[in-house]
Amino acid sequence: xxxxxxxxxxxxxxxxxxxxxxxxxxxxxxxxxxxxxxxxxxxxxxxxxxxxxxxxxxxxxxxxxxxxxxxxxxxxxxxxxxxxxxxxxxxxxxxxxxxxxxxxxxxxxxxxxxxxxxxxxxxxxxxxxxxxxxxxxxxxxxxxxxxxxxxxxxxxxxxxxxxxxxxxxxxxxxxxxxxxxxxxxxxxxxxxxxxxxxxxxxxxxxxxxxxxxxxxxxxxxxxxxxxxxxxxxxxxxxx
Amino acid sequence: xxxxxxxxxxxxxxxxxxxxxxxxxxxxxxxxxxxxxxxxxxxxxxxxxxxxxxxxxxxxxxxxxxxxxxxxxxxxxxxxxxxxxxxxxxxxxxxxxxxxxxxxxxxxxxxxxxxxxxxxxxxxxxxxxxxxxxxxxxxxxxxxxxxxxxxxxxxxxxxxxxxxxxxxxxxxxxxxxxxxxxxxxxxxxxxxxxxxxxxxxxxxxxxxxxxxxxxxxxxxxxxxxxxxxxxxxxxxxxx
Numbered sequence: 001x002x003x004x005x006x007x008x009x010x011x012x013x014x015x016x017x018x019x020x021x022x023x024x025x026x027x028x029x030x031x032x033x034x035x036x037x038x039x040x041x042x043x044x045x046x047x048x049x050x051x052x053x054x055x056x057x058x059x060x061x062x063x064x065x066x067x068x069x070x071x072x073x074x075x076x077x078x079x080x081x082x083x084x085x086x087x088x089x090x091x092x093x094x095x096x097x098x099x100x101x102x103x104x105x106x107x108x109x110x111x112x113x114x115x116x117x118x119x120x121x122x123x124x125x126x127x128x129x130x131x132x133x134x135x136x137x138x139x140x141x142x143x144x145x146x147x148x149x150x151x152x153x154x155x156x157x158x159x160x161x162x163x164x165x166x167x168x169x170x171x172x173x174x175x176x177x178x179x180x181x182x183x184x185x186x187x188x189x190x191x192x193x194x195x196x197x198x199x200x201x202x203x204x205x206x207x208x209x210x211x212x213x214x215x216x217x218x219x220x221x222x223x224x225x226x227x228x229x230x231x232x233x234x235x236x237x238x239x
Numbered sequence: 240x241x242x243x244x245x246x247x248x249x250x251x252x253x254x255x256x257x258x259x260x261x262x263x264x265x266x267x268x269x270x271x272x273x274x275x276x277x278x279x280x281x282x283x284x285x286x287x288x289x290x291x292x293x294x295x296x297x298x299x300x301x302x303x304x305x306x307x308x309x310x311x312x313x314x315x316x317x318x319x320x321x322x323x324x325x326x327x328x329x330x331x332x333x334x335x336x337x338x339x340x341x342x343x344x345x346x347x348x349x350x351x352x353x354x355x356x357x358x359x360x361x362x363x364x365x366x367x368x369x370x371x372x373x374x375x376x377x378x379x380x381x382x383x384x385x386x387x388x389x390x391x392x393x394x395x396x397x398x399x400x401x402x403x404x405x406x407x408x409x410x411x412x413x414x415x416x417x418x419x420x421x422x423x424x425x426x427x428x429x430x431x432x433x434x435x436x437x438x439x440x441x442x443x444x445x446x447x448x449x450x451x452x453x454x455x456x457x458x459x460x461x462x463x464x465x466x467x468x469x470x471x472x473x474x475x476x477x478x
Contacts, residue, residue, distance in 0.1 A: 010374070012259070020370065021263060022256035102370070104377030104384045105391075113381065127378035129370045129445075131259065131341070135249070138343035139366035142352065145343045146393070151402075152344075153410065154391040163390075166409055170402070171392065206368075 004089040006116060006123055008109040010102035010130020011049045014207030018131045027053055030094040034061040034085055036108050046098040065108050082115035089123055102132040106156060134175045137202040137228050140212050146173050157182050161189050168233060176229040184219035200230045243328040245355060245362055247348040249341035249369020250288045253446030257370045266292055269333040273300040273324055275347050285337040304347050321354035328362055341371040345395060373414045376441040376467050379451050385412050396421050400428055407472060415468040423458035439469045
């Protein structure tokens with residue numbers, strides 16, 4: 001019996017309709033769908049994005065893949081997740097691991113991919129890209145992310161302000177992902193430079209509860225985890 | 240009679256199956272589909288990506304949107320393209336402008352959007368994001384574009400080597416789009432630093448003629464226009 005194939009599918013930033021045709025076709029063809037658990041131990045956000053496309057005969061595997069910085073905790077979890085999926089794959093079942101956004105863009109799929117490449121290199125893998133959140137944010141804002149000869153930098157928002165300052169010396173557009181934890185200092189920093197008018201915030205991009213802020217809200221109220229800031233060095237839309 | 244709605248739809252990097260479900264639904268619902276002309280004056284690459292989804296009753300408008308640096312040539316062309324689509328829109332017809340990749344990521348849709356926002360602000364606009372080429376390239380390479388706290392920089396490859404050097408001081412991954420014109424100096428630069436093993440080339444990403452180079456080909460042979468280089472500062476897959 002031949003082994004199954006492992007797919008990594010980016011399901012897009014939140015709107016179920018932003019799944020690709022290829023993602024849908026594969027998602028509906030596999031007997032096993034896997035995704036990271038949420039904090040309550042249930043199948044996480046990626047599975048809620050595509051819930052309407054799943055059928056009851058599919059097995060849904062919620063994998064324990066903790067969001068902590070310590071590699072000593074992470075690596076055994078990734079290894080165990082890979083082992084669990086390997087059971088299905090070695091029984092001949094195809095498995096689709098789904099991930100919000102894109103599968104190569106700050107995605108937990110990277111960790112699984114690494115485990116399989118190292119430990120189970122005979123398993124065939126196919127990666128299906130998806131729409132990542134900065135693209136959907138620009139669409140919601142009706143503005144370009146980048147155009148012409150402009151340079152784009154994307155930073156996960158766990159960096160120092162000095163890194164943001166440095167990035168804005170060289171990039172025309174800087175996107176800060178998951179900005180919640182650093183929103184207040186970033187807001188103050190933009191305010192001091194009179195750049196608030198060139199910064200745009202999108203919460204829950206493309207989801208049913210999306211909020212688009214063309215004027216940044218002052219710090220104070222709690223932003224959701226999926227909040228993204230776009231800073232354009234030039235306020236002109238077309239460069 | 241009410242005016243039509245203008246959609247900007249990113250149709251993905253080349254594989255027709257990388258169109259989103261939303262893109263397909265809208266594309267098949269509109270009477271008019273527009274896209275930039277190619278060099279022969281025919282409907283360009285975006286229309287070839289989605290050709291199988293179009294129906295014969297749809298009007299296909301190939302717009303003259305030249306790829307030249309001179310704004311004196313560009314701006315009248317964009318204005319004329321907007322005027323042409325405005326005729327359909329003011330006749331009550333919905334129009335989908337299609338663009339390869341994503342509609343906000345180095346896309347000609349940005350120019351049309353600017354024309355409409357300035358000159359026809361009463362026209363309703365909706366932008367549908369799509370998969371951009373760096374995401375599809377990482378998928379084809381079976382590697383992360385970025386992971387964890389890494390920083391990504393994307394540059395259209397019309398920059399000086401000094402800009403690339405600068406970018407690699409701060410970004411973990413640098414993507415050079417349309418690298419053909421600067422491939423030889425970039426190759427030599429990577430070779431001098433012994434970084435050739437950390438650079439990856441994808442031609443015609445996700446298309447039927449996609450070529451993935453995990454080892455960079457030496458300069459000399461002509462690369463296609465849609466060739467993209469990914470440079471990872473760390474050769475490790477998972478950072």
